[in-house]
Amino acid sequence: MKAAVIVYPGSNCDRDIAVALEKVTGRKPLMVWHGESDFEAVDVIALPGGFSYGDYLRSGAIAARSPVTAEVVKRAAAGVPTIGVCNGFQVLTETGLLPGALMRNANLKFVCKDVHLKVENAATIFSNAFDKDQVIRLPVAHHDGNYFADPATIEALEAEGRVVFRYVNADGSSGNGANPNGSRNDIAGIVNQQGNVLGMMPHPERLIEQALGGADGRALFESLAQAIDKTAG
Amino acid sequence: MKVRIHVTLKPGVLDPQGKAIEHSLHDLGFSGVESVRQGKYIELELADDNQTKARADLEEMCRKLLANVVIEDYAIELVEEE
Numbered sequence: 001m002k003a004a005v006i007v008y009p010g011s012n013c014d015r016d017i018a019v020a021l022e023k024v025t026g027r028k029p030l031m032v033w034h035g036e037s038d039f040e041a042v043d044v045i046a047l048p049g050g051f052s053y054g055d056y057l058r059s060g061a062i063a064a065r066s067p068v069t070a071e072v073v074k075r076a077a078a079g080v081p082t083i084g085v086c087n088g089f090q091v092l093t094e095t096g097l098l099p100g101a102l103m104r105n106a107n108l109k110f111v112c113k114d115v116h117l118k119v120e121n122a123a124t125i126f127s128n129a130f131d132k133d134q135v136i137r138l139p140v141a142h143h144d145g146n147y148f149a150d151p152a153t154i155e156a157l158e159a160e161g162r163v164v165f166r167y168v169n170a171d172g173s174s175g176n177g178a179n180p181n182g183s184r185n186d187i188a189g190i191v192n193q194q195g196n197v198l199g200m201m202p203h204p205e206r207l208i209e210q211a212l213g214g215a216d217g218r219a220l221f222e223s224l225a226q227a228i229d230k231t232a233g
Numbered sequence: 234m235k236v237r238i239h240v241t242l243k244p245g246v247l248d249p250q251g252k253a254i255e256h257s258l259h260d261l262g263f264s265g266v267e268s269v270r271q272g273k274y275i276e277l278e279l280a281d282d283n284q285t286k287a288r289a290d291l292e293e294m295c296r297k298l299l300a301n302v303v304i305e306d307y308a309i310e311l312v313e314e315e
Binding site for chain 2 (some may be wrong): 057058059065093094099100103104105106107108135145148149150182
């Protein structure tokens, strides 16, 4: 599996996600700078976390209109698996590949801590190595992670099983401050209708081995590798 | 031609920043403030003086970049030069 990591000015998790992808796939991802309008064919595209273009105008807004993103949108629309983490999720909503928007956290604070997530859908190419309803721990680090969409969109996401990760407490229950940012329905990560584009606020790439304090994020990259090798093989 | 654009959150979209401003105004003693909604103000200078074309371009600019129409409304104001 060959991956590309898109690097915007202000991205700061591009190397972390590149390391995670390399660990799981054994292949160094292609690093693609924001000004490129074309890059070699890849099996997966990753939009990393960070503060692209300094979060000017809105988080992800300028990155969503940069030359490389036009190419990403084209390929994602054609079915190439695409994952956006944190700022990458914000970019994906700004492009319209994913519905809704990520607004300022409800408590207005930058939140940087580990949170627990329930795997709501373990049948996506991003989550098949998890168990359904498994509770995992991943870090969040964001100011704009408050997922918002109109009620009809939220209803559709829920009905179609497109909420992949949801904020919960360590025991899998909700409430009691499990939701770090005020997002609608405690949504932490969603997929598009075709199931090939995932956006999530928590950082799976930051917990991929015990030396880093946990390995719960690793299964996400293993899911992708499995799904893609299956298609290829 | 000068253009003023206001970008504001749609009614019904929670505005925690507006809420924080409201609380701060109350703390300063402005107890009559009933609600605060905050937004962005953008000024543009256009080369062309054709208002019809400007309107169409500005609409597109707002929809494509300046506002996120999922959560925001925009208002465009063309300003006559003095």
